Amino acid sequence: xxxxxxxxxxxxxxxxxxxxxxxxxxxxxxxxxxxxxxxxxxxxxxxxxxxxxxxxxxxxxxxxxxxxxxxxxxxxxxxxxxxxxxxxxxxxxxxxxxxxxxxxxxxxxxxxxxxxxxxxxxxxxxxxxxxxxxxxxxxxxxxxxxxxxxxxxxxxxxxxxxxxxxxxxxxxxxxxxxxxxxxxxxxxxxxxxxxxxxxxxxxxxxxxxxxxxxxxxxxxxxxxxxxxxxxxxxxxxxxxxxxxxxxxxxxxxxxxxxxxxxxxxxxxxxxxxxxxxxxxxxxxxxxxxxxxxxxxxxxxxxxxxxxxxxxxxxxxxxxx
Amino acid sequence: xxxxxxxxxxxxxxxxxxxxxxxxxxxxxxxxxxxxxxxxxxxxxxxxxxxxxxxxxxxxxxxxxxxxxxxxxxxxxxxxxxxxxxxxxxxxxxxxxxxxxxxxxxxxxxxxxxxxxxxxxxxxxxxxxxxxxxxxxxxxxxxxxxxxxxxxxxxxxxxxxxxxxxxxxxxxxxxxxxxxxxxxxxxxxxxxxxxxxxxxxxxxxxxxxxxxxxxxxxxxxxxxxxxxxxxxxxxxxxxxxxxxxxxxxxxxxxxxxxxxxxxxxxxxxxxxxxxxxxxxxxxxxxxxxxxxxxxxxxxxxxxxxxxxxxxxxxxxxxxxx
Numbered sequence: 001x002x003x004x005x006x007x008x009x010x011x012x013x014x015x016x017x018x019x020x021x022x023x024x025x026x027x028x029x030x031x032x033x034x035x036x037x038x039x040x041x042x043x044x045x046x047x048x049x050x051x052x053x054x055x056x057x058x059x060x061x062x063x064x065x066x067x068x069x070x071x072x073x074x075x076x077x078x079x080x081x082x083x084x085x086x087x088x089x090x091x092x093x094x095x096x097x098x099x100x101x102x103x104x105x106x107x108x109x110x111x112x113x114x115x116x117x118x119x120x121x122x123x124x125x126x127x128x129x130x131x132x133x134x135x136x137x138x139x140x141x142x143x144x145x146x147x148x149x150x151x152x153x154x155x156x157x158x159x160x161x162x163x164x165x166x167x168x169x170x171x172x173x174x175x176x177x178x179x180x181x182x183x184x185x186x187x188x189x190x191x192x193x194x195x196x197x198x199x200x201x202x203x204x205x206x207x208x209x210x211x212x213x214x215x216x217x218x219x220x221x222x223x224x225x226x227x228x229x230x231x232x233x234x235x236x237x238x239x240x241x242x243x244x245x246x247x248x249x250x251x252x253x254x255x256x257x258x259x260x261x262x263x264x265x266x267x268x269x270x271x272x273x274x275x276x277x278x279x280x281x282x283x284x285x286x287x288x289x290x291x292x293x294x295x296x297x298x299x300x301x302x303x304x305x306x307x308x309x310x311x312x313x314x315x316x317x318x319x320x
Numbered sequence: 321x322x323x324x325x326x327x328x329x330x331x332x333x334x335x336x337x338x339x340x341x342x343x344x345x346x347x348x349x350x351x352x353x354x355x356x357x358x359x360x361x362x363x364x365x366x367x368x369x370x371x372x373x374x375x376x377x378x379x380x381x382x383x384x385x386x387x388x389x390x391x392x393x394x395x396x397x398x399x400x401x402x403x404x405x406x407x408x409x410x411x412x413x414x415x416x417x418x419x420x421x422x423x424x425x426x427x428x429x430x431x432x433x434x435x436x437x438x439x440x441x442x443x444x445x446x447x448x449x450x451x452x453x454x455x456x457x458x459x460x461x462x463x464x465x466x467x468x469x470x471x472x473x474x475x476x477x478x479x480x481x482x483x484x485x486x487x488x489x490x491x492x493x494x495x496x497x498x499x500x501x502x503x504x505x506x507x508x509x510x511x512x513x514x515x516x517x518x519x520x521x522x523x524x525x526x527x528x529x530x531x532x533x534x535x536x537x538x539x540x541x542x543x544x545x546x547x548x549x550x551x552x553x554x555x556x557x558x559x560x561x562x563x564x565x566x567x568x569x570x571x572x573x574x575x576x577x578x579x580x581x582x583x584x585x586x587x588x589x590x591x592x593x594x595x596x597x598x599x600x601x602x603x604x605x606x607x608x609x610x611x612x613x614x615x616x617x618x619x620x621x622x623x624x625x626x627x628x629x630x631x632x633x634x635x636x637x638x639x640x641x
Contacts, residue, residue, distance in 0.1 A: 056545055087547035095545075100538035103557050105564075105635050114556070115546045149636045165542075 002029035002069075003205055004053075004091075004173060009066035011045070011052050011229075018277040022048045024229040024284075026066075027303075028311070032172065035199070035206045037216030037237070039252065040226035043273050046209045047096070049226070050175045054087060070173075089119045092166035094179040098158045101165075102150050108161060109146030112168070119169050135164040139194060156187040163191070167198065173205045181210060192219050213256045217241055225249045228273050228284045231303075235310035245312040247291045283315065291316065321632065324639050328628050332621035339617040340610075344386050347609055353378065354402045354604040376402060376606075389610065398614070399607035401600075408611035411596065416615065418488055419585065419592035422508065423577045426515035427570075433516070434523025435566055441524070442531035443554070450528075457521035469514040469587040476510060483510050486589035511588040515581055519573060526569050530562040537561070564635055571627030575620040 011023035023045045030036055038046045051057050052064045053075060068075040070091065075083065095101050102111050112135070113128045123131075133143045139160040150158060159179065166174050176195075180188040196219055199206060208220055216223050216237060223240050225233040225248065233246040244250045251269035271288035274280065282297040283289070289296065295315055304317040355372045356364070373379055377388065392399060398408035441450040460468075477485040488507050489495070495503045534540070535558060543553045582594025589595075593612060600608040632638045 054545055056541060084547040084549070087545055089547070093542075093545045095538060095542060097538055101542045103539045103561060104637060105560060106557065115543070115548070118547050151637050165546075 003032045003034070003071070004030040005067075005069040006049075006053070007067040007069065009049070009052065009064070009068065011048050011057070012063045014061050014063060020277045022229050022276060023052065026226075026229075026231045028224060028231065028234050030173070030205055030207065033199070033203050033205050034222060035208065035220045036222045036224060037208045037210060037220035038224045038226060039210060039213060039216055041211070041252075041273065043228075043276075044226040045229040046226055047177055048229075050093070050177055050207065050209055053175070054091060054093065055083060056093075085119075088115065088166075088171065089169045090171055091173045091175065092169070092171040094159075094162045094166045094174065094176045096178040097182070098162040098179070099150070099155055099182075101158070101162050104150050106149075107146075108148055108150060108153075112146075112161075112165060115165060116168055131168075135168060136161075138167065138198065139164045140190075156183055156191070159183060159187075159191060163195065167202065167204075170202055171204060173207065175207045175209070177209045178211075179208070180215065181212065188215075195219070213241075213253065225252065229276060230284050230313060231311070232285065232313045233311065235306075236308060239308060239310060245306070245310070245317050246285075246314050247289045248285050251288075251290075321639050324632055325629065328625050332625050335621050335624075336614075336617050340390075340614060341386070343613040343617075344389065344610060345382065347604075347606055348382055348385070350604075352604050354606060357603055358402065389607075393614075398611040401605055401608040403599075403603050403605045403608070408608050411608060412593065412611055412615055415591060415593045415596045418590055419578070419581060419594065421504075422511055422515065422585070422590060422592060423581050425508070426512055426519065426581075427574060427577055429512070429516045430519035430573075431523055431566070431570060434520040435527040435563075437520075438524040438527025439531050439559075439562070442528045442535070445532065453524060454528075457524045460517050461521040463518070465514060465518045466583050466587050468517060469511065469584055472510050472514055473588070483507075488591050511584050511590055514587075515577065515584050519577065522569055522573060523566060526565050527562070530565045531558060534558045534562040560634065564631070567627060567631050567634070571624055571631075574623040574627065578619055578623075579616050 006029075007027050009023055009026045010021070013020040013022055026045075026049060028036075038049070040046050048057065048062075052062070053068050055064070055075065057064065064076055066076070070086065073082070073086070075086065078086075102108060109129070109132055112132050116128055116131065117123060120128075129146070132146055136143055136145050141157060141160050141164065145153065145157065145161065153161065159182075162179070166176075180191055183191065192215065195206070198204070206220075208216065210216060220237055223233075223235065223237045224231055225240070225246065227248045233240060233244070233249045240249060241253065244253055248269070251267070254267045255269065269288055274284060274287060280286075280300075282295075282299060283292075283301050286292050286296045293315070299315070301313050301315045301317075303311050303313045305311055306317070354376070355369055355378065358372055359365075359369050377385060380388075389399070398412070400406065401408055401411055404411070437449075437453055441447075441453050444450055473485050476483045484490070484507050489500070489503055490507075493503070540553060540558065543557060544550075581592065582597055584590070585592040585594030586598060593615075597609070597612050599605070600612060628638075
C-alpha cells in the first residue's frame with residue numbers, strides 16, 4: 001500500500017482577479033522508503049505541490065483541491081488538530097533557504113527542544129537535551145551548536161541543523177525542498193551521502209525537490225518531472241534517464257552535461273514558461289515543443305500509463 | 321557584552337562633549353547678548369554695559385570663555401543665571417520634575433497603546449480595526465502638536481469645562497498628600513493626551529509593519545510545519561522578533577520627546593523645562609541655557625545607552641564581542 005497518494009491535486013493562486021493554475025491535476029504514489037525526486041524549472045509548481053500537501057500555503061490566496069491520502073487520511077480535509085499531529089511526527093520538511101529556517105534571536109538548541117516538545121510533551125529537560133545532542137551528532141555537528149545562534153553557523157551547518165530537525169521524530173516521510181541547492185558541491189555531496197545513509201538506517205521515505213538532475217540521478221529511486229504545474233513524466237530514475245519519453249524530459253536532460261561518455265552538444269529549451277493565468281486548450285508544452293504536431297495545439301494530452309509504473313503526459317507517448 | 325557596554329558608554333560621553341562644544345559656540349555666535357537686555361532700552365550708559373560685560377567675562381575670546389566654563393563645570397558648578405542671579409542647578413532642579421513627569425508618562429502610554437494596537441491590527445489585517453487605526457494614525461501623524469493641544473483646551477476646558485486650561489496645580493486650593501496628586505493628575509490629563517496622541521502613530525505603524533513582516537519570515541513556516549500552534553508561535557517567536565524595531569524607535573523618540581515637549585508645556589503653561597528654556601533663549605541667558613542643554617544631552621545619552629543595552633540583551637547579533 002502506498003504511504004502517500006496524491007490524487008488529482010490542483011492548486012490555484014488567487015491574486016488580483018487572476019487565477020494562477022500552479023498545480024494541475026497531479027497524481028502519483030509514494031511507497032514506504034521510496035525516494036522521489038521532483039524536477040522542473042523555476043515556477044513549475046514543485047514547491048507549491050510540496051507545501052500544499054501539508055496545507056502550508058496561505059489559505060487566503062491558495063485554493064487546493066483533490067486528495068492527498070497519507071495512511072488512509074486525507075490531509076486536505078482533516079481538522080487542524082489532526083493535521084498538527086501528523087506534521088513533523090509523520091511528515092517533516094527541510095526548507096529552502098535553511099539560513100532563515102530558524103528564528104535569529106533564539107538559541108538553536110532551545111528552538112529544537114521546542115519543536116521536539118510539541119510531540120513529546122512529557123519529556124524531561126535532560127532527556128530532551130540528550131536527544132538533541134544525539135541528533136546533532138547524527139548529522140556530524142558538534143554539541144556546542146546547541147547553545148549557538150543561527151548567525152554563528154555557516155550555510156552548510158545550518159543545513160545540517162535543518163536536517164537534524166526534520167529527523168527528530170523519525171518521520172515516515174521527509175520533504176526536502178531544494179535542501180542542498182545553496183551548498184557547494186563538496187558539502188552537497190557529503191550531506192547527500194549522509195541523508196542516504198540515515199534513510200536506510202531509519203527507513204524513511206523522501207521527496208526531493210530540486211533543479212539538479214544529477215542529485216536526483218544519484219540519490220533517488222523515482223523521478224517526477226513537472227512542467228507549468230503539470231506532471232509530465234513519472235517513473236523509475238533509471239528508466240526515465242535512459243529513455244526519456246516526454247519531449248520536455250528529453251530537453252531537460254540535454255541541458256545537463258555528462259561527465260562520462262562522449263562530448264555532446266549542451267542544449268537548453270528555448271522559450272519560457274507559459275502564462276499560467278490563462279487557459280490552454282492544447283498541450284501545455286506545445287509552444288516550446290520541438291516535436292509538436294497538429295493535435296498538440298487542439299487537444300490536451302491525457303496521461304498514458306506504460307510498463308513499470310511509468311506515466312507520461314504526451315500525445316506521442318509509447319508510440320516511439 | 322562588557323566590551324559592548326564600554327563602547328556604548330564611551331560613545332555616550334563623546335556625544336555629550338561634542339554637543340557641549342557645539343551648543344556653547346552656537347549660543348555665543350547667535351546675534352544679541354544678555355548685556356543689552358540687562359542694561360535696558362532707555363538710555364543705557366556705555367559704562368554700565370562695559371562693567372556688565374566685564375563682570376560676566378564676555379570680553380574674553382570665545383575659547384577662553386569655553387575653557388573657564390568647562391573648568392567650573394568640572395567642579396560640579398553649572399554657574400549662575402545672568403537674569404535671575406540664582407544658581408542654574410537650582411533653577412533646573414525645580415523644573416526638571418514636571419518635564420520628566422509629562423514626557424516619560426506620555427512615552428510609556430504611547431509605547432504600550434501604539435504597540436499593542438499595532439500588533440492587534442497586524443494580526444487582524446484588513447479588519448475594520450486595522451483600517452480605522454491606519455487612517456487615524458495618518459491623521460494624528462500630520463497634526464501639529466500645539467494645534468491639537470489648543471483644540472483640546474478649546475473643547476474639554478473652555479467649552480465642556482471638564483479639565484483645567486493650564487498649569488500644574490490649582491493655585492487657589494492648598495492641596496496636600498493624595499488630594500495634591502489627584503490635582504496634578506487632573507492638570508496633567510490634557511497635555512498628556514496631546515503628547516501621547518502625537519506619538520502613538522509611530523509605534524502603531526512600526527509594530528504593525530514589523531509583525532506583518534515577521535509573520536512572513538521563513539522560520540515561521542518551519543514552526544507551522546512542525547505543528548506548533550499559531551498562538552505559541554506568536555507569543556514566543558513573532559513577538560520577540562517583531563519588537564526589535566520598536567525598541568529602536570523608542571530610543572530615538574525618547575530623546576526627541578524629552579526636548580520636544582517644550583512647545584506643549586508652553587501651550588498648557590506646564591511649569592517644565594520647556595518654558596525655562598524658551599525664556600533663557602529669548603533673554604540670551606548663556607549659563608542657564610548651557611545648563612539646560614547639558615542636562616538634556618546627558619539624559620538623552622543615558623536613554624540611548626539603556627536602549628542599546630536592552631536591544632543587545634534581546635538580539636544576540638548586536639553584541640559583537
